[in-house]
Amino acid sequence: MEDMIRGGGTAPLGTYREAVDWINGLIPFGIRPGMERILAMMEKLGNPHRKLKFIHVAGTNGKGSTCAFLTSTLLQSGYSVGTFTSPYITKFTNRFQYNGEDISEETLTAVANTLHPLVEEIAASELGSPTMFEVATALAIVYYAEHAYPDVVVWETGLGGRLDVTNIVTPIVSIITNVGFDHTDVLGDTLEQIATEKAGIIKPGVPVVSCVTQPEAVAVLKKKAAECRSKLYLAGEDFSYEVTGIREGLQTFMFKGPFRSIEIGIGLKGEHQCSNAAGAMMALESLRQYMAFMLDDEDVQEGFRRTFWAGRLEEVSPRIVLDGAHNPEGAETLAKSLPQFYKYDKLNLLMGMLANKHHESYFKHILPIVDTLILTEPDFRKKMDAEDLRAIAESLREKYAKENLVIIVERDWDKALQLLKSTTTQEDLAVVSGTLYLISDVRGAILQQPDSEKGW
Numbered sequence: 001m002e003d004m005i006r007g008g009g010t011a012p013l014g015t016y017r018e019a020v021d022w023i024n025g026l027i028p029f030g031i032r033p034g035m036e037r038i039l040a041m042m043e044k045l046g047n048p049h050r051k052l053k054f055i056h057v058a059g060t061n062g063k064g065s066t067c068a069f070l071t072s073t074l075l076q077s078g079y080s081v082g083t084f085t086s087p088y089i090t091k092f093t094n095r096f097q098y099n100g101e102d103i104s105e106e107t108l109t110a111v112a113n114t115l116h117p118l119v120e121e122i123a124a125s126e127l128g129s130p131t132m133f134e135v136a137t138a139l140a141i142v143y144y145a146e147h148a149y150p151d152v153v154v155w156e157t158g159l160g161g162r163l164d165v166t167n168i169v170t171p172i173v174s175i176i177t178n179v180g181f182d183h184t185d186v187l188g189d190t191l192e193q194i195a196t197e198k199a200g201i202i203k204p205g206v207p208v209v210s211c212v213t214q215p216e217a218v219a220v221l222k223k224k225a226a227e228c229r230s231k232l233y234l235a236g237e238d239f240s241y242e243v244t245g246i247r248e249g250l251q252t253f254m255f256k257g258p259f260r261s262i263e264i265g266i267g268l269k270g271e272h273q274c275s276n277a278a279g280a281m282m283a284l285e286s287l288r289q290y291m292a293f294m295l296d297d298e299d300v301q302e303g304f305r306r307t308f309w310a311g312r313l314e315e316v317s318p319r320i321v322l323d324g325a326h327n328p329e330g331a332e333t334l335a336k337s338l339p340q341f342y343k344y345d346k347l348n349l350l351m352g353m354l355a356n357k358h359h360e361s362y363f364k365h366i367l368p369i370v371d372t373l374i375l376t377e378p379d380f381r382k383k384m385d386a387e388d389l390r391a392i393a394e395s396l397r398e399k400y401a402k403e404n405l406v407i408i409v410e411r412d413w414d415k416a417l418q419l420l421k422s423t424t425t426q427e428d429l430a431v432v433s434g435t436l437y438l439i440s441d442v443r444g445a446i447l448q449q450p451d452s453e454k455g456w
Contacts, residue, residue: 011113016105019112020092023139026119026132033163037122037130041138042168044118048145052082053152054169055283058161058198059177061329062211062276065268065309066177067154069280073303074152075099077295082150084140084166086133086158089310089440090449096140098148111142133158137165162200172291173283174201174230176210177276179217180329181361195220204228207290209282211235211275233258233282241278243271250305253278257285262297264304269313270337277304311439313337316446319344319429320421324436326353328361334433335365344429346371350420350442351434352413355384363393366433367400372423374408376416378438386411417442 013019042049055070057063064085071083080099088094093102115138123129130138137158144153155171157164179195195217202208202224210232212218218234225232233239239257246252250265253274266277284300287293311324313334321342325334338347349370353359367373373393375386386409393407410416417432424430432442443449 011109012116013109013113016109019109022112022116023092023132023135026129026135029129029131032128032131033160035163035165035168037127038134038137038165038168040122040125040127041115041118041130041134042141044121045114045138045142049141049169051145052141052150052169054155054171055152055173055175055287056155056157056166056169056171056201057175057177058157058164058201059175060180060194060198060327061333062177062272062279063156065273065276065307065312066175066280067156068268068307068309069266069277069304070154070283071097071100072307073280073284073295073300074154076303076306077293077299079151079293080149082140082144082148082153084137084144084153085156086136087436087440089436089443095136096143098144098150103143103148107143107147108139111139111147114142115139134165137168157201160194160197160200162197164200167201170203171201171206173286174203174206174208175279175283176201176208176212176221177279178210178329179212179214180327181358191217192220196224199224202228202230205230207231207233207286209233209279209286211279231286233286235275235278235282239278239282239285241274243274255281257282259285259289262300264301266304266307268307268309269341270333271340272333272337273312277307280304311436311443313341314443316443319424319426320446321429321431322439322443323431323433324439325433326362326435328365331362331365331433334431335369338369338429338431342429345425345427346429348372348374348420348424348428348430350374350376350416350430350432351389352376352378352386352416352438353384353389354378354380354382354435354437355388356382359384359389359392360396363396364400367393367396367405368402370405371402371428372406372408374410374416374420374423376409376413376438377411378435379413379441380435380437383437413438413441414445417445 071081074081083097096103157166176198241253241255244252252265288295311322314322325331375389377383377386420430
């Protein structure tokens with residue numbers, strides 16, 4: 001590992017653990033929308049982000065899956081790919097991938113040591129300390145620009161788009177998967193407000209792809225694209241997909257775009273994944289048509305077929321499914337997908353949430369399909385009290401729940417998981433849903449991954 005850092009001196013962060021603890025130690029600075037601090041860091045580093053080609057992905061749901069489709073298909077087509085995503089399911093290094101492999105602990109520590117003095121310098125200025133996500137974003141840029149050198153970087157927004165620090169880049173294509181009600185405390189509580197924040201990633205002259213359907217959100221995207229003179233490829237207008245069935249465990253759909261049509265099969269479950277895959281396919285078509293990317297049909301089909309994304313309708317053991325549905329749209333999709341892909345007598349659901357969201361709408365979609373609801377708390381500082389969740393569920397019971405719904409509160413998620421297992425027979429289905437912080441812990445426990453870390 002590099003002991004010396006930019007400008008000389010000894011590295012202040014001696015180990016990977018120290019580097020991660022330092023970055024996570026910036027969490028109390030919270031979410032502070034704005035570009036000033038990331039711009040200052042990039043300026044001091046010589047603007048390394050300008051050396052890279054980015055595919056920028058925003059949206060309420062489906063960002064991670066869309067990034068996974070893009071990464072898998074570009075890799076299969078012979079390109080080297082960086083993938084920056086959040087939150088991570090297993091380990092801090094997950095968020096910085098190159099060709100499907102995590103950044104090494106040594107490289108992460110070395111890059112953190114490069115950033116450390118710059119962060120201290122900015123923290124001492126009137127700008128204040130960079131946040132955890134700002135430093136993670138800077139770390140990704142330095143890793144890809146000065147260590148890994150990928151042909152393209154698949155680049156997921158953290159929150160929103162317009163003021164998200166990932167928006168420092170000018171991409172070669174932008175994707176806005178969809179717009180729904182999430183992070184309303186930061187992004188606004190109308191679809192127009194949320195769509196305006198997501199549309200902030202649209203850059204002058206850069207093509208943008210979207211699967212947004214609500215008329216008021218579509219109007220926002222069209223207006224912004226017109227202002228930027230950017231070509232907008234909109235699902236249902238400029239490209240379409242028609243689900244053709246399930247064959248050999250794969251969902252198949254016919255993609256019809258402005259340049260060609262192709263049948264695609266995907267292993268990820270849920271009809272919403274066809275929408276995510278179609279959006280990814282349209283973005284790839286834009287790169288093929290306008291930037292001379294070589295994407296043969298066979299490679300494209302194989303890339304989509306091989307795509308995997310943890311914690312999304314993932315069967316981690318017989319009769320136990322994990323799904324990180326944590327907002328109303330995610331809950332609606334989950335409720336629709338479970339009966340499509342699984343046969344069961346009773347559905348037992350374990351869930352835990354963060355306290356920064358409104359969960360009534362989530363329950364309205366989930367309660368009609370659940371027989372036993374076990375409410376727990378994720379091992380995370382912003383967890384929602386399980387009794388408060390029970391109060392919401394009880395207030396909606398009469399209108400939405402099955403007649404004999406059983407609601408159990410067990411604050412300890414590990415005990416709640418054991419309870420879920422013991423209540424589920426071979427004819428039943430057990431589902432763990434809610435915040436990805438809970439999914440991460442449960443997944444680590446079931447798959448016996450003792451070094452599982454988790455976080456945003």
